[in-house]
Every structure is written in structure tokens, then in C-alpha cells.
Amino acid sequence: MRVAVCEYGAGNARSVVLACERLGADVSATSDPEMVARADLAVLPGVGSARSAMQGLAARGLDDALRDRVVAVGKPTLGICLGLHLALESSAEDGGVRGLALLPGRAVRLSRGRVPRIGWAPVDPGGEELYFAHSYSAETPAATATSEGLVAVAESGSFVGVQFHPEKSGRAGARFLERCLSPA
Amino acid sequence: MPLPRLIPCLDVAAGRVVKGIRFQGLRDVGNPVSLGEAYSDAGADELVFLDVAATVEGRDTLVGLVRRVAERLAIPFTVGGGIRTVADADALLEAGADKVSVNSAALARPDLLTALAGRLGSQAVVLAIDATAGKVRSHAGGVATGRKAAEWAREGEERGAGELLLTSIDTDGTRDGYDLELTGEVAQAVSVPVIASGGAGSADHVAAALEVAQAALLASILHENPARLVTLRDELRVLGVPLRDAA
Numbered sequence: 410m411r412v413a414v415c416e417y418g419a420g421n422a423r424s425v426v427l428a429c430e431r432l433g434a435d436v437s438a439t440s441d442p443e444m445v446a447r448a449d450l451a452v453l454p455g456v457g458s459a460r461s462a463m464q465g466l467a468a469r470g471l472d473d474a475l476r477d478r479v480v481a482v483g484k485p486t487l488g489i490c491l492g493l494h495l496a497l498e499s500s501a502e503d504g505g506v507r508g509l510a511l512l513p514g515r516a517v518r519l520s521r522g523r524v525p526r527i528g529w530a531p532v533d534p535g536g537e538e539l540y541f542a543h544s545y546s547a548e549t550p551a552a553t554a555t556s557e558g559l560v561a562v563a564e565s566g567s568f569v570g571v572q573f574h575p576e577k578s579g580r581a582g583a584r585f586l587e588r589c590l591s592p593a
Numbered sequence: 594m595p596l597p598r599l600i601p602c603l604d605v606a607a608g609r610v611v612k613g614i615r616f617q618g619l620r621d622v623g624n625p626v627s628l629g630e631a632y633s634d635a636g637a638d639e640l641v642f643l644d645v646a647a648t649v650e651g652r653d654t655l656v657g658l659v660r661r662v663a664e665r666l667a668i669p670f671t672v673g674g675g676i677r678t679v680a681d682a683d684a685l686l687e688a689g690a691d692k693v694s695v696n697s698a699a700l701a702r703p704d705l706l707t708a709l710a711g712r713l714g715s716q717a718v719v720l721a722i723d724a725t726a727g728k729v730r731s732h733a734g735g736v737a738t739g740r741k742a743a744e745w746a747r748e749g750e751e752r753g754a755g756e757l758l759l760t761s762i763d764t765d766g767t768r769d770g771y772d773l774e775l776t777g778e779v780a781q782a783v784s785v786p787v788i789a790s791g792g793a794g795s796a797d798h799v800a801a802a803l804e805v806a807q808a809a810l811l812a813s814i815l816h817e818n819p820a821r822l823v824t825l826r827d828e829l830r831v832l833g834v835p836l837r838d839a840a
Contacts (some may be wrong), residue, residue, distance in 0.1 A: 421686070421689075421691070423663065423687070423688075423689050424663065424689060424691070427663060427664055427689070428667060431667070456713070456714050456716065456717060457712070457713060457714040457717075458711070458714060491714075522594050523594070523784055523785055523786045523807060524784060524785065525715055525716040525755045525756070525785065525786070526595060527595065527716060527755070527756060527786050527807070528594075528595025528596055528597075528598050528638070528786070528807065528808070529595055529596050529598070529638055529837040530595040530596060538596065538837040538838060540668070540669060541595060542669070542691075542716040543716065544714075544715060544716065544755075557594075557595075574669075576667065577667065577668060577669045577691065578667070578668075579633065579667050579668050579839060580667075580839070580840065582667060583667060
């Protein structure tokens with residue numbers, strides 16, 4: 410299985426590549442839309458701000474490549490943290506940003522507890538503890554798992570978005586990535 | 594709220610873990626990559642690497658170290674010491690660090706925090722504050738600033754810091770317990786997470802700190818011994834502190 414991790418100036422692509430390598434995957438970071446289109450699994454990582462991230466994707470043609478592979482072709486695609494927010498229809502970050510619309514819904518600023526929400530928290534169903542670091546959160550009818558009432562996983566078609574960082578979540582994160590890497 | 598975090602802190606210089614007494618007579622006590630990995634296996638929730646030499650010549654060494662640590666570590670790690678510019682921070686994050694910690698440079702130029710948060714996101718920007726009797730000191734405690742810790746914490750948050758690493762100079766290295774008064778005061782002043790630092794000598798101390806802060810930094814109490822982290826986590830669980838299951 411070939412894995413392409415989108416590199417677009419707003420990600421921790423390296424952490425994701427290293428985590429996939431540890432699991433024996435054939436993985437590379439790339440900003441080439443062709444490679445993203447061809448990969449068996451594409452990963453959209455992301456930290457930082459939504460607006461500059463969307464600009465980074467568009468400047469490299471990665472926005473169209475991701476839409477095509479999810480909407481037209483239906484190939485497995487994983488969004489992590491900001492990558493989940495970018496997949497929504499819009500984000501309230503930076504005064505409002507249009508997303509890729511791979512998932513219904515929008516990202517809104519966290520209003521409860523300490524923000525950024527940083528640390529390990531259980532994800533239900535399952536109760537596995539994973540690492541979160543975010544100030545915005547997805548509001549979507551496509552949620553399939555939650556953490557403390559917040560969307561932790563959302564899925565639509567061939568796209569899966571996660572709020573936590575599997576690449577930084579120790580053994581529990583590796584187990585999650587392993588499931589993403591094993592062919593259905 | 595996410596679970597309380599235990600964060601071992603490793604002092605590094607020229608790419609090695611060192612131990613000194615008041616920054617003098619630094620002794621090489623290990624390889625940061627293998628020690629970091631051992632702490633990760635022992636259940637550390639995150640790691641902090643502090644470049645105590647923080648020399649200009651050492652920057653490339655530090656970036657190289659971060660690169661090697663990132664290859665092996667699957668938990669978040671923060672790097673601090675001598676970061677003065679967005680370019681310094683960028684190089685460390687590009688090499689695989691998840692967060693940078695800034696202290697004196699932010700006191701000298703508070704807009705550094707805004708620039709770092711704009712580039713990396715607040716979740717990657719840790720403001721380290723060293724304080725004595727509630728007042729901030731810069732340059733590893735050497736220079737009095739006259740600023741109140743809680744005020745500087747609030748300004749730091751407004752300027753973009755996503756987390757505070759608060760060290761009490763009064764309790765640091767004493768193993769007599771964290772400075773709960775200072776930590777509580779700062780935690781109340783801000784809405785970002787606070788990492789308590791300085792004074793851990795027992796599980797009771799750590800549990801008390803985690804009542805007022807969201808994370809506890811562990812240095813002297815571990816003594817570069819990852820096995821101590823395992824027993825400490827067990828003791829904290831007995832005290833009712835909810836820690837993650839690292840298995």
C-alpha cells in the first residue's frame with residue numbers, strides 16, 4: 410500500500426511519515442497532486458491556521474486532487490486535526506474560511522474548558538486515550554466518535570477525519586494508524 | 594478536560610543529556626534519544642528537551658538532535674532554550690518538534706509570541722515563565738524584570754501563547770513540593786493550560802500540583818531514571834489521579 414502525506418507548508422508531515430514508516434508503510438511526503446491522486450491512502454495532516462493552510466493546498470493544486478480522489482474516485486483519505494477542519498464546508502477560524510466540503514458541517518472555536526485543549530483524552534466508543542491539541546472543533550452530522558462531547562472522528566464516503574493526533578498518540582495512535590493502513 | 598499530564602524534562606547540551614549543579618560542572622548522563630524513548634515507554638505523556646547551553650554554535654546540533662528524537666518518539670515533545678526568532682522555531686518544528694518553549698526572548702520582545710503563534714499555531718507555542726515571590730525573572734533567573742507572573746502570563750496568552758510552563762525559582766530543585774500559591778494564581782489568571790514546574794519530591798506533591806495545573810513537569814524527582822516514572826504513576830493512581838493507560 411502506497412501512502413502519500415500532503416506537504417503544503419502547514420503540516421507536521423514529517424511526524425505522520427515517521428509514524429507510518431514505523432508501521433512498515435511505503436510512505437512519502439509530497440506536494441505533487443499526481444502522487445496524491447495515485448496513492449492508495451492520502452493523508453492530510455495539519456497544524457496552524459486554516460486560512461494559510463487552504464491557501465497552501467490551493468497553491469499546489471492539492472485541493473482539487475483531494476476532492477477528486479474522495480468525491481469522484483472514492484479512495485481512502487485521512488485528515489488529521491486541521492486536516493479534519495479543512496475537509497468541512499467551512500471554518501470559523503481567521504474570520505471564516507471555505508473548506509474542501511468532503512464532510513458536511515463546519516469548524517467552530519472551542520468555548521468550554523481551557524483552550525487550546527491539549528492532552529490525552531478518551532475517544533468513545535472504545536475509550537482509547539489519544540492526544541489532542543486544538544482550539545477549534547468540528548460540528549458535523551458525520552461524526553462517528555466523540556471525546557468529552559466533541560467530535561473526535563467524522564466519516565463520509567472514503568474520507569475519515571480525526572481530531573486527535575494518531576502520529577503523536579503512542580501505542581494507541583499506532584493501533585489507529587495500523588487500521589487505516591490495512592487494506593479493507 | 595483532558596487527563597492530567599506528566600512531563601519529564603531533559604536538560605541537553607551539545608546533543609547529550611547533561612546534569613549539573615547550578616548550571617556548573619555539566620556531566621554527560623546519557624543519550625537524549627534513548628532516554629526519551631525510555632521515558633515514553635515508562636508512560637510519559639509528553640517530553641520537554643531544554644537546551645541548557647543554548648549557544649549559537651549549538652543550534653545545528655539541537656536541530657540534529659530533534660530530528661533523531663522525532664524518528665523514535667511517538668509522543669509530543671517540546672524544545673526550549675535559546676529560541677529567539679520564528680526561523681529558530683521553524684527549524685525545530687520542521688525537524689519534528691511539536692512545540693517550542695520561549696522565555697527571555699519573549700520578555701525582551703513580546704511580539705515574538707504573536708509571530709510564533711501566527712506561523713505555528715498557538716498549540717505549538719509554550720511561554721516559559723520563571724518566577725520568585727510572584728515576580729518574573731529572565732535569563733535563567735539571573736535578571737529581575739519587576740513584572741508580576743500572573744500579569745505576564747495573561748499578556749502572553751493574549752499575544753498567542755497556547756500553554757504556560759511556570760517554574761518557581763523558590764521551589765526549583767528543593768523537592769519540597771510545587772509552589773501551589775504561584776501556580777494557582779497564574780492558572781486562575783489565564784484560560785490556556787498551565788504546566789507546573791519546580792519542587793516535585795513525592796507523588797503527593799505532584800498530585801497537589803495537578804489539582805491546580807493541567808500538567809506537571811518532572812526533573813530532579815526522576816533523576817534520569819525512567820523506572821521512577823513507572824512507580825510515580827502507580828503512586829499517583831493510588832492517590833486517585835486519573836492518568837492515561839499508556840499500554
